[in-house]
Amino acid sequence: MSAQYLKNINFEQTLKLMDLVEYQPGQVVSRTLVQNDHVGITLFSFDKGELISTHASTGDALINVLTGKARITIGGKDYTLAEGESIVMPNNVPHAVYAEEKFKMLLTVVFPY
Numbered sequence: 001m002s003a004q005y006l007k008n009i010n011f012e013q014t015l016k017l018m019d020l021v022e023y024q025p026g027q028v029v030s031r032t033l034v035q036n037d038h039v040g041i042t043l044f045s046f047d048k049g050e051l052i053s054t055h056a057s058t059g060d061a062l063i064n065v066l067t068g069k070a071r072i073t074i075g076g077k078d079y080t081l082a083e084g085e086s087i088v089m090p091n092n093v094p095h096a097v098y099a100e101e102k103f104k105m106l107l108t109v110v111f112p113y
Contacts, residue, residue: 006033006041018066018104021045028052040109046070046099054096059111061089068103072096 004011008031009020021031021043028050034041040059046068054073063072064086072079073096074089080100081087089095091112097105 042107045104051098059109061109064106066104069100071098
């Protein structure tokens with residue numbers, strides 16, 4: 001068997017990513033699929049009104065909204081994203097994520113080599 005780099009996910013099975021992380025009242029819930037020196041892939045669910053406060057990352061981060069609606073702040077500018085929409089948060093630029101309503105996202109972060 002070859003090495004498996006993904007974790008917390010079933011292999012060779014049809015999946016709905018948004019079903020792999022549940023909503024919890026008053027919480028942000030995450031499920032890490034990959035985390036290493038080069039890439040991070042994490043599923044998140046946010047209850048309405050929950051947030052990840054302003055911070056910066058050394059990697060470029062791609063948000064894919066799976067369901068619901070979020071406000072993404074990048075470098076002080078707000079963007080509203082809904083189901084099926086994506087945005088890139090450049091490395092070393094402060095950003096934050098706020099749940100306008102319950103929402104789920106897939107976050108992919110690519111770090112410099």
